[in-house]
C-alpha cells in the first residue's frame with residue numbers, strides 16, 4: 001500500500017498503545033556528546049566541559065577524527081586536588097577560561113558544560129558563568145548547562161544547550177517562524193528556501209549559526225520542532241509566549257510534507273499553492289526512497305532506546321518502506337510532542353520507554369528482527385550473534401531531515417542489510 005493510501009486508511013495508530021516503562025542497566029551516551037554536533041553548528045561558540053579525564057576521553061572517542069581539526073570544545077579537567085577541595089575550583093576555572101579566551105579571540109559564546117564530577121562536588125557553574133560574564137563582557141557571553149550522565153542522555157544535551165539560549169533571546173512580539181533543533185546547514189538552507197517559496201516568514205533557526213544572530217521571541221512566534229528531543233527548550237519557548245505548531249518530524253517524504261504543512265496552515269497558505277511548492281520535492285523524495293524498498297519492505301526492525309528519534313524513524317520506515325517495527329524503544333516518550341507521530345505509527349509495534357538493557361536484549365533475541373538499531377556498544381556483540389545492526393549514532397550525525405535527504409535516510413537502513421546479503425553470497 002502506498003503511503004498516500006495508508007494516510008487515508010482509518011488506521012488506529014499507536015496513540016493509545018500501551019508503553020512498557022523500564023528502569024535498569026543503561027547503555028547510552030551522556031549529554032556531553034551533543035557538543036560534537038553543536039560546536040559545528042554555532043560557529044563562534046566554544047564548549048568547555050568542566051569534568052574529569054573520563055569526560056575528556058568520551059569526547060575524544062565520540063568526536064573521532066574531528067579532534068584533529070582544532071575543534072571548538074575542550075575539557076577543563078578537574079584534578080584530584082580540585083575534587084578534594086584543596087584548590088579553589090572557581091579560581092582554577094577563571095584561570096583556564098582567561099587562557100582560552102586569550103588564545104581563541106574568535107569565541108563569542110562560551111558554554112560551561114557541567115558533568116557528573118562537577119555536579120557531584122556541587123561546583124556552581126551558573127554562578128561561575130555570571131562571574132565570568134562580568135569579566136569578559138561585552139566581547140564574550142558565558143552560559144552554562146549540564147551534559148552530565150546523571151541528568152542527561154545523549155541528545156538531551158542539545159535540549160539543555162538550547163534551553164540555556166532561550167533566556168538570551170530578545171523579546172520580539174512580531175510574527176515569525178522559529179525552527180528549533182540543530183540541523184545540518186544544507187538541510188537548513190533547503191528548508192529556508194521552501195518557507196520562502198511558501199511566503200512564510202520571517203524564518204529563524206535555533207540554534208543560530210553565529211551567537212549574534214540569536215533570534216527574537218514573543219507572542220507572535222510560532223515554532224516548529226525539527227527534533228523530537230527538545231522538551232525543555234519547547235517549554236521555555238512557550239513560557240516566553242511562543243506557540244508550538246504540532247506536526248510530525250521532517251523525516252521522509254510524508255513527514256516533511258506534514259511538517260511544512262503545519263507552518264503553511266498557520267500562515268494561511270492556500271492548499272493549491274502548498275501543493276505547487278512541495279510537489280516536486282515530495283516526488284523526488286518518494287523516488288529516492290523507492291530505490292531501497294526492495295531490500296527493506298517486509299523486514300522486521302527493532303530499536304534500542306538511544307536518541308528519541310526512534311518513533312519518527314519507525315513511522316517513516318513503516319509507512320514509506322513497509323518495514324515492520326517489532327519493538328520501538330525510546331529513552332523518553334514526550335506524548336504531546338510525539339502525538340502526530342504516534343497517530344501515524346501502524347498499530348501492533350511494541351513501545352518501550354526507558355532502559356533495562358538485559359531485558360531488552362532478551363526480547364530482541366526472542367523476536368529475532370531482521371535489523372536492530374542500537375548503540376555502538378551493542379552493535380558488534382549483536383552482529384556476532386548473527387543479528388544485522390545499524391548504529392544509531394550515525395542517525396544523529398548525518399543530515400536526514402527534509403525531502404532531499406529522504407533517500408539517504410532510507411539508504412542508512414538498507415546498507416547493513418545489503419552488506420549482510422553480499423557477505424553471505
Ligand code: SF4
Nearest residue numbers: 030055115116148149
Ligand atoms: S559527564 Fe558523566 S557520564 Fe558523561 S563522560 Fe563525564 S563522567 Fe561520564
